[in-house]
Amino acid sequence: MVLLFAVAPRLSSAVPPAYTIEEIGSAEDLLDPKAINESGVIVGDCVPRDTLVHSAFITREGKTTIVPPPDGFTHLFFADVNDKNVVVGTAIGENKSRVVLYADEKLTFLSKAGELPLATAIANSGVVVGIIDREDGHQNGAVWEHGRTTLVKPLEGDIASWAFVISATGKIVGWSAYSKGYRLCQADLSGNTIPLIDNDKWNRFRSMRPKAINPHGVVVGSSTAAGHYQACIIAEKVFAELPDLPKNRLDEFIYFLEKHKRAVQQSSAYDINDDGWVVGTCTTPVASVACLWIDDEVYRLDELVKTDEKWLFHSAVSLNNRGQIVGFGKRDGKETVFLLSPILTEKREQ
Template identity: 25%
Template sequence: MTMILPQSINLKIKPSPASVQVLMPRVKPLNPTAASYYDLTNLGTLGGGISVAKDINDSAQIVGYSINDIGQKQAFVWNLKEGMQDIGTIGNDSSCAYSINDYGQVVGYSVSDCGQRRAFIWDKIKGIHCLDAKSNNLSEAYGINNSGQVVGFSVTNNGQRKAFIWDETKGIQNLSISDDIESSAYAINYSGQVVGYSVSSDLIVKTFIWNGDKDIQELPGFLGSDLNMSGQVIGFYSVPQHNNRAFLWNNTEEFQDLGTISNNANLQFFDSEAHSINDSGVIVGSSDKLINTEQEEFAQRAFIWDSVNKMQDLNDLIDPSSGWVLTEARSINSHGQIVGWGTKGQSCCAFLLTPIS
């Protein structure tokens, strides 16, 4: 049984250096604030009209998916030297990559011959293979750290969606979260802390922070999407008007509402969601923005947030003559480079933003 989350939450939902050549970073580390200007790189596509970037590592290797020239959804790896490369599928014509670590190991899902999504891990030497070859159950992998630990969700034999952690030695292990009827893990940091969400038997949505065998912390009413090395957690939570707001939690009893790009208290129906936080505490995500005051027209825009400048529209930090509209910022690395997707003309394409000032 797969639970439907309450309406107030709108989900949109061991290292092996020899596996792949590690590309050295091409930019200097950034201070813990947004840059004043970013250079934009169009990542292109695999032949179709769509590409979406999901993650970037500290060597500026990027993963996501793109539609190819025959209409298939394909996972890709991109780097500056070789461009966008199709990493293949497991037995079918569809795949998506969600995360990449600093050794070039990639995780995501691929559709198997039986039509089921299956969590995969890929590297340049071994190629693509299932995390759990013994099971045909639905599974997806969302995060991988530099120790090669992978997190995501898998559906058990009794139909429950359960958060898991995987490594080469122990295989897939479901995370034990009290009273949960559904759960999923979205990210894992270098020290093995895991963040995700769970749904309790009384249908309360909670962020969980799993600290190995030590303990599990829970934040009722919140959905966690990422955490950094310091244990700072970001995601979104529901507000009384049944909308979502991006939040930052600093491993204390308090959390910070990050607001929206428009930052207007009268816009209670606007959404914002935080997707990624780097080790400097800089956050990226998406927010509704008021683009026509008279008609109260709004649209989704990519944002960046830091403790000094607060939330800024990334469209204000790129060349205005580029023709791009950045709609979603999905990941930020330790150098302040950002990936996501936006539109240019009639195309929806993945982008890379590199700070230059």
């Protein structure tokens, strides 16, 4: 088993390291990871097998703990964990939901009863963002801070808003809804919004779903056009698509790709660290492959892992500044969650 150390050097190289691998939980747990923080704490959901109760999980120092929903609720979802090991999630019951915090093995309610919220992210400052259902059937983005709920205003003339991610500097990114779709917007802690990109580009990017933001304000996600998903990045209001895997890196799928001349590869980006490393997945009609993007290069994670065991890496969902990556795939044919930890050398340490 790979040990999770409390303090570790960050990676400085633009070349991906080799990785060791650790299985998280067991195949019977059916874990669905969502986030990893700087100390290697992993959080996510636990898919039920023979019960209607949907629990969450937290993995720390190699130990996985299943966290059941609080009394009166049937579902608990963990969405994010900050670097102070405070977890945010949502407890859901019949006609009710509450934002919850999990710290020191205790669940506490953050949102007020009756708000019908969904938590999406937490900053190191403890500020939480998410979504609240309105009585008119629409939604508003929300900010929870110091026991106070602040609604994120839609852009002028729009009807609804969503808050998906928050940076270390308090920049919130989400959607503002209008009659033809969604506009990417950014908000401050007071709920004031401005467009994330220029007005004339709204239509092109209205379907981009922001998934993560780093302290430099760089946003990653996936855009959709004509049913095609493409991993993308926005920095300083400049949009770019992340590269696909070359066909020679998809050897086991090459026959299928050659047979179908149209572009059949799709991709999704799920997280970005301070150095701009991005993780996600590249998908063909026959398989999904976990990927790492560094600068303008894309790498298959299975090309970077040193192991004699039979693993398939389907998706990478989160990474930290130490280069650790969490995702899900198969080990010896059974679905499971993996944690990759870089093999550090003196040249790679800062």
